[in-house]
Amino acid sequence: MKPREAAAELGLSYPTIKQWILTGKLATVKTPGGHHLIPRSSLTPLLKAVPEKKESRERFQKVSGRNQLVGKIVELKIEGLLAKVVLSIGEQRITSIITADAVREMQLRKGQTAAALMKATEVMITRV
Incomplete structure (x- = not known):
């Protein structure tokens, strides 16, 4: 999948995904044109680490x-x-x-x- 698609799936920003790719935190495959594609298997460990997007605002009440x-x-x-x-x-x-x-x-x-x-x-x- 494309980096933007991976960012959307993880609930992260595109620059964060790009930085992870460049630092080697996220494994990718390069196309002949030099673009990065991310195998779904590379996202599996990260999906567990990313908290659910739906946050409770209860902590802001006090x-x-x-x-x-x-x-x-x-x-x-x-x-x-x-x-x-x-x-x-x-x-x-x-x-x-x-x-x-x-x-x-x-x-x-x-x-x-x-x-x-x-x-x-x-x-x-x-x-x-």
Whole structure:
């Protein structure tokens, strides 16, 4: 199989597979044109070493950050690789742009309770 196909099967990036080929970590067969082909048998030991792609986000639920605001999701819009999430917190709204994958992994839905976690070294105040 081609290196890109092997990368997809292992859930790794193409540059990682290419580096493994060049360092000899992954055995290949060269075509007359100088291209690398990877026998399926070379992937077998690696398939066992690669963790399942589906990760649990449970480990992210307990964090040390104290700047957390809890509210309801009032708007959720996925467009391409990014998603817009709007939380209603009291009479205020906070908007976050995160990856669409994160929205899917957390199974976020409009109406759910969620927390906005802020990490900053400065907080500015303005008189209203």
